[in-house]
Amino acid sequence: MKKRIKEIRFNLIAWLIAGNMFVVFRFFGMYDFEQYFILKKPIEMELMFLEGNIVAVVNGLLLSLVDFFLDTPKFKRRSFRYILTFKSAAYIVTMFFSIVSIFVLHGIIINRENNLMYSLLYTLNSQYTIALYLYGAFISLLINFLKEVNKKFGPGILVKLFSGRYYNPRIEDRIFMFIDLQASTTIAEKLGHIKYSRLIQDCFYDITEVVARYKAEIYQYVGDEIVLSWELEKGIENDNCFQFFFEFRKKLDQVSGYYRDKYGIVPIFKAGMNCGTVTVAEVGELKKEIAYHGDVLNTASRIQDQCNAHNKPFLISSNLYKRIPRSGKFKIDLIGEVLLKGKLQPVAIYSVESTR
Known part of the structure; x- marks a missing residue:
């Protein structure tokens, strides 16, 4: 509405x-x-x-x-x-x-x-x-x-480019989610290149219906992975960043018949999240876009890589755990401290499950 x-x-x-x-x-x-x-x-x-x-x-x-x-x-x-x-x-x-x-x-x-x-x-x-x-x-x-x-x-990006808001780099606190198709290699081998690409198109189409509802921004499409971002306050407001993930899974469940009939599988996605301070800047000449720079993104990506290892669909960092309000809508459990790839110090990660 x-x-x-x-x-x-x-x-x-x-x-x-x-x-x-x-x-x-x-x-x-x-x-x-x-x-x-x-x-x-x-x-x-x-x-x-x-x-x-x-x-x-x-x-x-x-x-x-x-x-x-x-x-x-x-x-x-x-x-x-x-x-x-x-x-x-x-x-x-x-x-x-x-x-x-x-x-x-x-x-x-x-x-x-x-x-x-x-x-x-x-x-x-x-x-x-x-x-x-x-x-x-x-x-x-x-x-x-x-x-x-x-x-x-992406909604709002064109206005930011026209206004020159990020012509000079700025510092912002943001939340990032890396969301990826589970068992993507196996599915790609089963479907073949063309049909697999159509599957990804359909999944990304379904995710866009949920994006605006929970105030998310689509930052990048990378293969079968989507990188989403929230301004920190918008992301933690009403648990938007958590609700987005579970609403997307619910959406896929609702249209599971379509995927089963067309592709023979029902796609399942996993996600990793982190928050922190990043630098935002307008980059490129032939192709302009808004780019985020900082270790926050790398950490979110590495956390998502841990989903299969711990058999959990949704993992978050301790940084986000400390910021997010406890609403009772979600069960958050400590997985433990994990030494992520490229890190010198272990990072505490948590699993998130919906209680509804």
Whole structure:
């Protein structure tokens, strides 16, 4: 529900900005022409802004409705090109009918035009309507493109890149989870390269439905492994970082029939978590991204490697154990101190199990 509200809010704000920009570009400065009697009728800017905002709000709501109807598992599994083309076409067609309807109603209500057909033909042939429609089509393509690119980078990452927030390296306290497919080598040998890759695509698709709910950020996809991150406060709030893992396993259980029928197996994931201070920086020139540097990530990865050795699906570090509140929703047991690969000193690790 929160995701849907955010999408509607984004559409409304984007279209209100675009609508007011159109009015400014089209009519600002027309008063100069009125002074020299080039215009026969003065421009009523208040009315123009009102019309622009009405068109913007209607388009924002209608296109949010288009997003709602296209927000299906089958559609979201399509290629980037297909989604961008289809949604843009749906946006443009929807916008055309909304603009025409608004201006026909304007002719009937404001201008007292009783002939519906005349009002419709006048609207369709009006240069103003054509200019507005072409502008709206461009804005539709731009908004849709930005939405899809934002998904490719990950929610919020595009804004951080545009704002230059991490152009200069910064220090942050964050939680990291390395989550990996269990028995991946055996499964890959059984399925073959292509079918195994499709399995990973399906698993990663299912995990994205849980990410936003528990305020996680997808940092990297590495083979059949996903690296997730939380700001420290968001991660420990309501046990988000713990709940995410068990909710993802629950999601896989719910669609286990799909995986069993298509691949002959039900995927099981294991995870390792750690928290601490990292350096965050914008890196790359040909391909920019936000990168995290620090031993926190290496430790989280090594903890995840211990899952098989201790026959536990979910392990955490002592650093995270000390920070996380005790809510009673999870059973946390000390495994012991383990000398992780690349470490000089042993690290205490804990197993986490859901009590529900």
